[in-house]
Amino acid sequence: MKLVHLYPDLCSLYGDWANVAVVQRHLTDLGLEVQVERCASCRQSDFSGADFVFMGASTEKSQKAVLEDFRCCGDALRRAAEDGVPMLFTGCSFELLGEDVTDASGSVHSCLGLSPFHSVEGTKRIVGDVYGATGLYDAPVVGxxxxxxxxxxxxxxxxxxxxxxxxxxxxxxxxxxxLRHVAGTHLTGPVLVKNPRLLRWFLETICQRAGAELPDEWPIYPYEEQGYDITVRELRKRFEK
Structure with missing residues (x-):
């Protein structure tokens, strides 16, 4: 298995590097050989050979710093996405999958165009916990x-x-x-560590695409489950009052 981690230095706020680490650990525990390719430039990677691609959260300044390099790999990333390679983009890296980002000064920055959405930055930050539903499975997502x-x-x-x-x-x-196996979210912290079911969805998708046999019974990681249960319980108190 090859896991591609894009811009690990500039785009890894809030411990988001752990999204790659937890995928690597779980795949290794399934008996699979896993290689992590850390790419300071996406031009260093052959996405056609990737089994998972990740890009983490960053500051708005770092987002713009990697944008030109990221756009150069647009065709390769689109081909990989069309080929079903699972990908996860967290924080403001998710915004680079759209048509453009308009910064707080009004300048428009063209992005990958994988999906026809638009991002507009403001001067006020939106900070807080999130509790939501996904169509991927019947359990809440937190972050x-x-x-x-x-x-x-x-x-x-x-x-x-x-x-x-x-x-x-x-x-x-x-x-x-x-978009099929490509997911983007502003949830950080890191989202796959916080959400065992979302992690499982990615693991199953990675294994199925690579032709790796899925286990009859998945390994249980008590601390991951307990951490998730505590977070769900505490967040529910805030909107069930």
Whole structure:
């Protein structure tokens, strides 16, 4: 298995590097040989050989710093996405999958165009916990958000609605993006460590695409499950009052 981690130095706020680490650990525990390719430039990677691609959260400044390099790999990333390679983009890296990002000064930055949505940055940050639903499975998704953008035009969100927190453009609205096996979300913290069911969905998708045999019984990681259960319980208290 080859896991590609894009811009691990510039785009790894909030411990988001752990999204790759937890995927690697679980695949290794299934008896699979796993290689992590850390790419300071996406031009260093052959996405056609990737089994999973990840790009993490960053500051708005770092997002713009990697944008030109990221755009150069647009065709390769699109081909990989069309070929079914599972991908996860968290924080403001998710915004680079759309048509453009308009920064707080009004400058428009063209992006990958994988999905026809638009991101507009403001001067006020949107910070807080998130509790929402996804169509991927019947369990809540939890996480933390720190962004300054509003996103419009997403047709297929990762989270179909929120009970707590801010979505792409509205309070309690849909959040993120899901295009086949490509997921984008502003949830950080890292989202796959916080959500064992979402991690399982990625693991199953990775293994099925690679032709690896799925286990009859998946390994149980008590601390992951306990951490998730505690977070769900505490967040529910805030909107069930």
């Amino acid at each position: 933390f958000m720190n962004k300054c953008s509003r996103i419009t035009g997403v047709e297929t969100p990762l989270l179909t609605g929120l009970s707590l927190g801010f979505g792409n453009s509205d309070d309690l609205g849909p959040e993120g993006l899901l």
